[in-house]
Amino acid sequence: MTPGPEQREASLKWRLVGFLCKWIIDLIFATSRMEVEGEKEARSLLSSRRFIAAFWHSRILGLSYRYQGWNAIALVSRSEDGEIIAQTVRRQGYETIRGSSSRGGLRALSRLIKLLRQSPRPAIIIPDGPRGPRFKVQPGIVLLASKTGYPILPLTYSARRIKVFASWDRFILPAPFNRCRIVLGSPIHVPANADPATLERRRAELETELNRITRETDGRFGHRIQ
Numbered sequence: 001m002t003p004g005p006e007q008r009e010a011s012l013k014w015r016l017v018g019f020l021c022k023w024i025i026d027l028i029f030a031t032s033r034m035e036v037e038g039e040k041e042a043r044s045l046l047s048s049r050r051f052i053a054a055f056w057h058s059r060i061l062g063l064s065y066r067y068q069g070w071n072a073i074a075l076v077s078r079s080e081d082g083e084i085i086a087q088t089v090r091r092q093g094y095e096t097i098r099g100s101s102s103r104g105g106l107r108a109l110s111r112l113i114k115l116l117r118q119s120p121r122p123a124i125i126i127p128d129g130p131r132g133p134r135f136k137v138q139p140g141i142v143l144l145a146s147k148t149g150y151p152i153l154p155l156t157y158s159a160r161r162i163k164v165f166a167s168w169d170r171f172i173l174p175a176p177f178n179r180c181r182i183v184l185g186s187p188i189h190v191p192a193n194a195d196p197a198t199l200e201r202r203r204a205e206l207e208t209e210l211n212r213i214t215r216e217t218d219g220r221f222g223h224r225i226q
Contacts, residue, residue: 018087025088029065031176032159036066038184045153045187049120052145054137055155056210057129057169058225060085062157062180068092072122073115075099075108077130094124109140116148123150127206132168135214135226137207142199145190152206154185156214160221170225181220185213 045051053072055063073095076086086096097115099108116123125144127137145152158181159174174180186209190202211226218225 014083014087017084018091021084021088022091025061025065025092028174028176028178029062029180032174032178032180034062034066034180034182036182036184042153042184042187045151049122050148050150051187052123052125052141052148052150052152053155054125054127054141054152054206054210055157056135056214057126057132058134058171059156059158059214060126061172062159062174062182063155064089064092064094066157066182067122068094070094070122072124073097073112074124075112075126079130082130105140109144113144113147116150123148127210128169134169135207135211137203137210139199139203142188142190142194142202142206145188145202146192146194146199149192151187151189152202153187154206154210154213155182156185156210156217157182158214158217158221158223162221162223164223164225172225179221181217183213183217185209 039046053067071093074089076082076096076098078098082098086098090096097108097112099105112123115121123144125141127141128134141152158172160179161175163173165171165173188202188206188209191198194202215226
């Protein structure tokens with residue numbers, strides 16, 4: 001079926017939004033000094049390409065910019081916010097699969113598992129998206145890790161000068177010409193065919209580690225966002 005005028009207009013609108021968002025992200029981080037902590041310790045894991053990157057919804061910008069050469073697959077919600085994220089990260093070189101805990105999540109997770117089993121590629125999951133609760137890990141990511149054998153790599157970032165939005169996720173927007181810091185946390189390993197109790201323990205471990213590195217990274221710049 002040929003798209004009608006309204007569909008074409010909506011598609012053009014989202015493409016323009018994605019282009020503008022990528023341009024803003026490039027401007028911010030290309031003009032900023034970015035420090036990275038933990039990459040050396042995670043070198044073998046990063047080289048293997050068999051891992052699931054996890055970071056909070058509020059920390060998308062700096063991490064999508066830093067790791068856009070990963071050729072990773074990102075699970076993105078079908079919400080309007082998800083459309084903005086999808087349009088942006090596709091222009092950064094990521095592949096996207098659309099789905100979340102509330103809309104199409106099981107189908108998207110099954111497709112992601114199939115793709116990861118076919119070829120070693122990083123996956124990206126935002127475990128408190130698309131609508132929170134903020135800084136709370138939803139269970140899908142540990143199930144994905146159990147099914148694929150991929151460890152979960154927690155990541156976060158912060159910056160000296162930021163605007164914190166009054167949104168559900170307390171989204172941060174760094175200013176250009178800034179000092180930014182990315183931190184890689186300790187990987188979380190989930191055994192194959194893990195029982196519900198083990199999945200819950202690993203979920204809680206991931207949540208604790210993500211909150212720890214985020215709190216400490218914000219604290220380096222004097223921020224208290226959580």
